Amino acid sequence: MYTVCSVKPRSRMRPDEIAGLLRRAVRERLLVPGQPLNQDELAKRFGVSRIPLREALRTLAGEGLVVMRPGIGAVVTELDAEELNELYGLRLQLEPPLAEWIVARARAEDLEELEGILARISSLGEGNLEAWANLDYLFHRRVAELSGRRHSLRLVTQVLNLIEPYSRLYVHLVGPEHHLVSEHEEVIAAIRAGDARALEARMVRGLESARRRLVESASSMDEDVDLVSLLGGDEDAGTG
16 A cells, blocks of 8 residues: 555644645655545545545645546546646746846855755765655755745746656656756856846756656657556555
8 A cells, every 4th residue: 555644644634734745745756647546545544534635635636736537536647748848838937037036035045055955966875866856856946936936936836746756757767867966056056146147047958958858758658668666656655
C-alpha cells in the first residue's frame, strides 16, 4: 500500500491540511500519474471521514492534479508531451516577468538562503536523485516567491506542481547532470547584481532548455514503459 505522508494522522485534520499532504505526494511521485485514489483507504489513513477528504480532492481537482472519472473516482492526472509543452509555455509567460520584482525585493538573507540550497545541491552524492529533485524544486520556488506577487505566485506554484512528477521522471531516466549548478549560480549572481534583464534572460534559457528536454523525452518514451516502476510508486513505497 502506498504511503502518503510520514506524519501521524490526526482525527481533526482540516481539508486544506489533507490537500497539502496529497499535493506533496503527487509532486514527489508517491502517488504516480494515472493512479486511482481509494477514498476509503485515504480517509482511514488520515483519520477523517470522507467529507473532508472529498473537499481536499475537489481542491486538487481544481488545481488539475487529480481528475474525477465516472465509476473510478479520483485519479492522479496524467499529462502527455503536448500538455507538458503547454505548461512550459505558461511558465515562460509567468516566471521571467517576475525578474523585476525579484531583484527589487531580494534581501541579503534571501540570497544566503538560495546559496544554502545551492550548497546542499552541490554536496549531494551520485544516486541521491530524490534529494536533488526536492532541492531543485525548492530553489526555483523560492526564487519565484521573492517577487512577492501573490497571484502570480499562486499560478506559478500550480504549474510547477503539475510538471514536477514528470521532471522527476526525467531525472530518474538520465540523472541530474543536465541541470548544472552553474545555472543556479547565474540566477543568484543576477539577483545579487540587481540585474533584472540578466535574471529574466537566464530564466528564459533555463525554461526553454528544460521544456525541450522533457517534451522530447515524453514524446519518444515507449508506450510500454512502466511509469509506476520508474517513479518508484509501488505498493511498498515510503515517504521522503
